Amino acid sequence: MNKTSLLDRIQGNRLVLPLAALALILLFDAFYAPSFFKIGIQDGHLYGNLVDVLNNGAPLALVAIGMTLVIATGGVDLSVGAVIAISAAIGAVLINPALGNELISNAILTQDATNTPLPLILLANLAAGTLCGLWNGFLVSRVRIQPIVATLILMVAGRGIAQLITNGQIMTIYYTPYFWFGNGYILGLPVSIYIVALVFFLAWLLVRKTSIGMFIESVGINSKASFYSGIDEKNVKLLAYAFCGFCGAVAGLILSSYVHSADGNNNGLNYELDAILAVVMGGTLMTGGRFSLLASVIGALVIWTFTLTVYTLGVPANALLAAKAVLVMIVILLYSDIAKRLTDRMFGRKGGQRGPAN
Amino acid sequence: MARRISTFLVKNGTLVIVIATFLLAYFIGGRMYPAMQQPQVFFNLFINNGSLLLVSIGMTLVIIAGGIDLSVGGVLALTTTASAALLRAGVSPAIVIPLMIVMGIAFGGALGSIIHFLKVQPFIATLMGLFFARGMAYIISLRSVTITDGFYKYLALTPLRIPFIPDAYVYIPTLVAPAMLLAAFFLANYTRFGRTVYAIGNNEQSALLMGLPVARTKISVYVFSGLCSALAGIVFSISLLAGYGQFATGMELDAIASAVIGGTLLTGGVGNLFGTLFGVMINGTIVSILQFNGTLSSWWTRMSVGVLTLIFIGIQSLFYLRGRKNP
Numbered sequence: 309m310n311k312t313s314l315l316d317r318i319q320g321n322r323l324v325l326p327l328a329a330l331a332l333i334l335l336f337d338a339f340y341a342p343s344f345f346k347i348g349i350q351d352g353h354l355y356g357n358l359v360d361v362l363n364n365g366a367p368l369a370l371v372a373i374g375m376t377l378v379i380a381t382g383g384v385d386l387s388v389g390a391v392i393a394i395s396a397a398i399g400a401v402l403i404n405p406a407l408g409n410e411l412i413s414n415a416i417l418t419q420d421a422t423n424t425p426l427p428l429i430l431l432a433n434l435a436a437g438t439l440c441g442l443w444n445g446f447l448v449s450r451v452r453i454q455p456i457v458a459t460l461i462l463m464v465a466g467r468g469i470a471q472l473i474t475n476g477q478i479m480t481i482y483y484t485p486y487f488w489f490g491n492g493y494i495l496g497l498p499v500s501i502y503i504v505a506l507v508f509f510l511a512w513l514l515v516r517k518t519s520i521g522m523f524i525e526s527v528g529i530n531s532k533a534s535f536y537s538g539i540d541e542k543n544v545k546l547l548a549y550a551f552c553g554f555c556g557a558v559a560g561l562i563l564s565s566y567v568h569s570a571d572g573n574n575n576g577l578n579y580e581l582d583a584i585l586a587v588v589m590g591g592t593l594m595t596g597g598r599f600s601l602l603a604s605v606i607g608a609l610v611i612w613t614f615t616l617t618v619y620t621l622g623v624p625a626n627a628l629l630a631a632k633a634v635l636v637m638i639v640i641l642l643y644s645d646i647a648k649r650l651t652d653r654m655f656g657r658k659g660g661q662r663g664p665a666n
Numbered sequence: 667m668a669r670r671i672s673t674f675l676v677k678n679g680t681l682v683i684v685i686a687t688f689l690l691a692y693f694i695g696g697r698m699y700p701a702m703q704q705p706q707v708f709f710n711l712f713i714n715n716g717s718l719l720l721v722s723i724g725m726t727l728v729i730i731a732g733g734i735d736l737s738v739g740g741v742l743a744l745t746t747t748a749s750a751a752l753l754r755a756g757v758s759p760a761i762v763i764p765l766m767i768v769m770g771i772a773f774g775g776a777l778g779s780i781i782h783f784l785k786v787q788p789f790i791a792t793l794m795g796l797f798f799a800r801g802m803a804y805i806i807s808l809r810s811v812t813i814t815d816g817f818y819k820y821l822a823l824t825p826l827r828i829p830f831i832p833d834a835y836v837y838i839p840t841l842v843a844p845a846m847l848l849a850a851f852f853l854a855n856y857t858r859f860g861r862t863v864y865a866i867g868n869n870e871q872s873a874l875l876m877g878l879p880v881a882r883t884k885i886s887v888y889v890f891s892g893l894c895s896a897l898a899g900i901v902f903s904i905s906l907l908a909g910y911g912q913f914a915t916g917m918e919l920d921a922i923a924s925a926v927i928g929g930t931l932l933t934g935g936v937g938n939l940f941g942t943l944f945g946v947m948i949n950g951t952i953v954s955i956l957q958f959n960g961t962l963s964s965w966w967t968r969m970s971v972g973v974l975t976l977i978f979i980g981i982q983s984l985f986y987l988r989g990r991k992n993p
Contacts, residue, residue, distance in 0.1 A: 624808055626800075640780070
């Protein structure tokens with residue numbers, strides 16, 4: 309039974325589809341938007357659309373990493389966008405305190421200074437997001453509320469909390485060291501890439517070098533059976549949601565640092581949807597079970613390559629949504645049973661008899 | 667007798683609690699701001715929340731059938747933009763309004779078919795619908811389009827006096843949502859279609875085995891939701907006399923929250939349309955209290971709706987569990 313054809317192995321690998329999608333979009337660019345591949349060097353660092361894909365896609369990639377774990381446990385986290393907004397708001401407020409009802413004067417706002425040391429700001433950022441994740445995990449694992457509902461609560465209330473923190477204003481940040489996370493460069497590459505790599509590495513260590521990854525898959529496939537076989541499914545779920553919150557917080561840090569502001573209404577808008585899309589594109593089933601972190605990250609990159617391609621073609625930013633919907637439709641069709649049956653028939657296999665590639 | 671009352675309470679516990687909450691919220695509002703005691707403030711709830719109520723009615727049926735429809739806000743925005751653009755192009759409202767309704771129905775039908783035939787999770791398929799509808803609205807116009815049509819203006823600006831209550835009025839489009847509520851209530855509780863919806867929400871597999879028309883009913887539920895969203899869009903564009911792709915962002919969440927507060931279980935199979943009405947009214951009451959307070963801070967609305975949803979989910983599971991133990 310070890311004779312697996314190359315075709316089977318390609319079909320069994322989850323990286324293939326997102327990579328194929330990426331290749332397809334890049335191929336399209338090669339013909340219709342050659343400027344997409346231009347990479348130049350300015351002030352000692354790289355710039356160009358391909359770098360932008362990595363830089364702008366970093367928050368989404370981070371959120372997708374967290375979301376993968378949550379979806380793998382059979383849940384979903386709708387609150388990541390709100391978590392991003394909360395984390396950004398905390399950062400902005402700690403830099404320029406605007407608590408209470410007093411209006412922030414321009415004099416305080418535009419100073420290139422902070423009231424809190426930077427490490428403390430970062431810590432508060434990350435702690436806020438992780439706390440949100442813990443809250444979601446608590447609701448899902450202990451109170452046993454459905455994931456969609458449990459995280460919906462924070463999705464609705466979270467933006468309210470973020471606005472409350474910034475007193476309903478869009479807070480502009482004028483503190484240069486804070487910008488490093490979203491705009492800085494190390495060895496010619498954006499800092500955000502390194503942050504994604506770090507978080508990815510952390511997650512990878514967690515799920516592939518410890519048994520947590522297996523626990524997550526087991527809980528996602530059947531949480532009751534996992535419970536009876538001695539896995540503490542409650543804590544596994546809690547961990548997944550907390551990690552997702554943490555990822556959201558890092559994304560919020562990068563995003564607020566990139567746009568130099570914290571806006572409770574718009575920071576991380578629609579990120580939950582994009583993140584779910586990235587994970588689904590990466591081949592992780594929404595019902596839980598097997599997952600691939602790398603495939604999700606590639607899924608996020610596909611989304612951003614697609615986005616920037618559409619921008620390069622001159623489509624207005626808002627109309628991009630319709631194009632994205634078409635992308636989702638294609639992904640849905642590709643992963644549907646009909647498509648599977650079709651490919652099976654095309655390659656002369658009988659239905660239901662999948663190769664042993666899995 | 668006591669036993670009958672207790673069964674009634676367990677069966678309709680959430681409905682009783684949601685009505686009590688609404689009355690309490692309204693009473694507190696009235697005590698805090700005496701101006702809120704005017705009857706017109708009560709009718710304003712219907713005037714201001716007509717489209718939310720319409721969307722929530724569709725959402726409730728979809729949730730009872732075990733699905734979810736995230737596309738409602740998008741369809742609403744698309745309807746407002748498309749009708750504004752068509753009216754500006756000189757098309758008669760007699761054509762525009764039916765056309766928008768047909769569009770909503772077609773949209774819902776397409777989403778329902780994708781969900782049913784491609785076995786896609788409703789959550790993802792309707793998310794795509796949301797993206798698509800909003801994107802289309804922006805393709806039609808990136809900016810807000812005002813409506814100057816005479817008929818729309820007449821509908822928007824003619825107050826209808828309420829009999830027996832002095833100085834109280836509503837507008838003609840305000841009546842659409844209550845009428846739809848009655849129709850949907852009849853549909854859900856007194857027709858074969860309604861029973862099938864509840865059956866599918868409880869257990870799709872057994873509904874199928876019982877020989878119920880699962881495919882048709884499931885798709886019809888999304889069609890109904892699309893119809894409600896389109897109607898909501900028409901009401902919305904009449905009351906604001908404009909169309910814009912950014913209208914009603916996040917309305918899907920308000921609708922879900924209203925349904926949940928009204929006692930609809932998100933797992934499907936349990937729900938009551940009158941509960942949804944009061945869910946919407948609670949939402950509206952919070953908004954009007956904040957308006958009377960004068961701060962107009964939308965974040966308090968969001969947070970209170972979130973907290974209320976949480977509380978009502980707790981109450982629901984309590985009643986649900988208890989109702990299961992001693993039926």
